[in-house]
Amino acid sequence: MTLHEQLTVVDGLQISNWTRPVLEELRAGGVTAVNATCAVWENAADTLRSIGQWLELANRNPDLLFLATNGSDIDTAKRQKKIAVFLGFQNSSPFEDDYRNVELFHRLGVRVAQLTYNNQNLLGGGCFETNDAGLTRYGRVVVEEMNRVGMLIDLSHVGYRTSRDAIAASCRPVAITHSNPLWFFDTPRNKPHDVIQPLVDRGGVIGCCLYPTVSGGEHLTVESFCTMVSRMVDLYGPDSIGIGSDCTRGWDQEFVGWLRNGRWQPTDPAHAPTWPNWPKWFTGPHDFPRLTDGLSASGLSDDCIAAVMGGNWSRLFTSVMDTTREHQNV
Amino acid sequence: MTLHEQLTVVDGLQISNWTRPVLEELRAGGVTAVNATCAVWENAADTLRSIGQWLELANRNPDLLFLATNGSDIDTAKRQKKIAVFLGFQNSSPFEDDYRNVELFHRLGVRVAQLTYNNQNLLGGGCFETNDAGLTRYGRVVVEEMNRVGMLIDLSHVGYRTSRDAIAASCRPVAITHSNPLWFFDTPRNKPHDVIQPLVDRGGVIGCCLYPTVSGGEHLTVESFCTMVSRMVDLYGPDSIGIGSDCTRGWDQEFVGWLRNGRWQPTDPAHAPTWPNWPKWFTGPHDFPRLTDGLSASGLSDDCIAAVMGGNWSRLFTSVMDTTREHQNV
Numbered sequence: 061m062t063l064h065e066q067l068t069v070v071d072g073l074q075i076s077n078w079t080r081p082v083l084e085e086l087r088a089g090g091v092t093a094v095n096a097t098c099a100v101w102e103n104a105a106d107t108l109r110s111i112g113q114w115l116e117l118a119n120r121n122p123d124l125l126f127l128a129t130n131g132s133d134i135d136t137a138k139r140q141k142k143i144a145v146f147l148g149f150q151n152s153s154p155f156e157d158d159y160r161n162v163e164l165f166h167r168l169g170v171r172v173a174q175l176t177y178n179n180q181n182l183l184g185g186g187c188f189e190t191n192d193a194g195l196t197r198y199g200r201v202v203v204e205e206m207n208r209v210g211m212l213i214d215l216s217h218v219g220y221r222t223s224r225d226a227i228a229a230s231c232r233p234v235a236i237t238h239s240n241p242l243w244f245f246d247t248p249r250n251k252p253h254d255v256i257q258p259l260v261d262r263g264g265v266i267g268c269c270l271y272p273t274v275s276g277g278e279h280l281t282v283e284s285f286c287t288m289v290s291r292m293v294d295l296y297g298p299d300s301i302g303i304g305s306d307c308t309r310g311w312d313q314e315f316v317g318w319l320r321n322g323r324w325q326p327t328d329p330a331h332a333p334t335w336p337n338w339p340k341w342f343t344g345p346h347d348f349p350r351l352t353d354g355l356s357a358s359g360l361s362d363d364c365i366a367a368v369m370g371g372n373w374s375r376l377f378t379s380v381m382d383t384t385r386e387h388q389n390v
Numbered sequence: 391m392t393l394h395e396q397l398t399v400v401d402g403l404q405i406s407n408w409t410r411p412v413l414e415e416l417r418a419g420g421v422t423a424v425n426a427t428c429a430v431w432e433n434a435a436d437t438l439r440s441i442g443q444w445l446e447l448a449n450r451n452p453d454l455l456f457l458a459t460n461g462s463d464i465d466t467a468k469r470q471k472k473i474a475v476f477l478g479f480q481n482s483s484p485f486e487d488d489y490r491n492v493e494l495f496h497r498l499g500v501r502v503a504q505l506t507y508n509n510q511n512l513l514g515g516g517c518f519e520t521n522d523a524g525l526t527r528y529g530r531v532v533v534e535e536m537n538r539v540g541m542l543i544d545l546s547h548v549g550y551r552t553s554r555d556a557i558a559a560s561c562r563p564v565a566i567t568h569s570n571p572l573w574f575f576d577t578p579r580n581k582p583h584d585v586i587q588p589l590v591d592r593g594g595v596i597g598c599c600l601y602p603t604v605s606g607g608e609h610l611t612v613e614s615f616c617t618m619v620s621r622m623v624d625l626y627g628p629d630s631i632g633i634g635s636d637c638t639r640g641w642d643q644e645f646v647g648w649l650r651n652g653r654w655q656p657t658d659p660a661h662a663p664t665w666p667n668w669p670k671w672f673t674g675p676h677d678f679p680r681l682t683d684g685l686s687a688s689g690l691s692d693d694c695i696a697a698v699m700g701g702n703w704s705r706l707f708t709s710v711m712d713t714t715r716e717h718q719n720v
Contacts, residue, residue: 156433157431157433157483157652157654158654159653159654159656179526180512180514180523180526180528182510182511182512182654188527189527191524193515193519193520193522194520196510197519197654198509198510198654201654221521323486323487323488324527325527326489
């Protein structure tokens, strides 16, 4: 049995167009659990439809996946050779302007929510806005509510000031599920030291990300990526680093335009966004074993690799999601 | 015929619970036109319902009011002894995250929209947030779209930085429909000189407001209010000042809790908000003649009073709303 086969691999984020074949790619890559995006710009009603589609997919493929609701489901999935799918939002748009929607979507199984997606919203600033006013009054209400019900706060696409405010405001550890340090690749999507350090100081985890626009594109080598991960382990400790691949399997070109522009600005047909090219050594979740090999080659211990490849997400998910029995029903 | 009866009175904003009796109060007070709020926290679907109720009210009371779509409708209403109702938003929440909704609601008759209501939203910062990051990327798209279709931008409940950004970004004059200068009464709802000056420099109008929490409450005298209006005329010129009463007729106590807290934070039943008391000399739109008398007593000329009581709103509404024929259909 290879090292990779022994690991419990947890992916901090994927935003694929989910079907049985896409889920089989995860199983082929030895991925046991994933934070699967089910809303980006969607409002509450659109998100209900998206969750309904997930319920159907899970009902039709019980041999392959189940919808997970707490950290211990990851071990169950590993034992049963299934995928534990944690439903997650990449935006707080499904909450709309009603804090009660946090508990509502928690009851429907949502366990992760990013506070903002690129743009400013009712809760705070997004990473691609020029300015960020920090966590709003409503944002503080939502953070408190997410803490109460046991929903993990994600800061990957969140602005600088709102990220720092949310780390300070949350009484539970928070996550950056899919970003890299700013020194590795300079983009507003990656994170400076003074966001990562307070996050890890409070028990949070940052998932190093393979998406080309935050990791360097198709010419990224496995050595370069794994050296960055190793250095992150050196800087912030082996308990603070994970992987968030940000895999985007199964989509047409139109979907990247939706991610970029939503409905908030017109897409110029002459300059419609297209998907970036991934590095040849990692084009999807089936390539996860190469990441384990790369981390070994970079000199990390097997224990440390186990933590980075899934153990840290498992611990964080458990500590945030397992609150009272009351909130564990789906 | 009294001076007041000769005037064309335009009220920059009312947020009443509209019925025939409430509209008859306007006619009794000699009010010819009003920016009538039809959305505060509502999303697109809720706002459609609100506009539908206005269509029904207008259809049932054609002797009393009509839904106005451009500035010249104000003269028509004066001639016909009717009320020209301009539908307005106090928030951009009906636009949701889709800039196309600006034209959609314009086609349904909406002619005024405040960019934010107290809180931060997708477009910018609200006056009661601690920080304001200014007009967002989506906010700039919406301002451009409002300029294009001919919808008046209102900054009354908008934050400082977003207000200044919107004044600079808009190619048409903008309004503060219902706020006072900060020096008159110190509240985040009132406006500093460095917001009012650039607004009037670009042809905008500020409506001095009688709502108790921005004007001083039930002990406000007609002399004090009219002296403030006169001083505003001295400071910014007779073409820049209007009246925005912010009348709130016909509501129960629950509605003030909705205005204050929306769905974004719980209302503490032990400290539920209640309506403030209005000064005895101005308790509703039927008291508008007292305002004309007070402005006369404060020494303003009849021409200046005509401008402040309605002429300036008429000119601004015309200059902003009367774009191409294409956009004037309801």
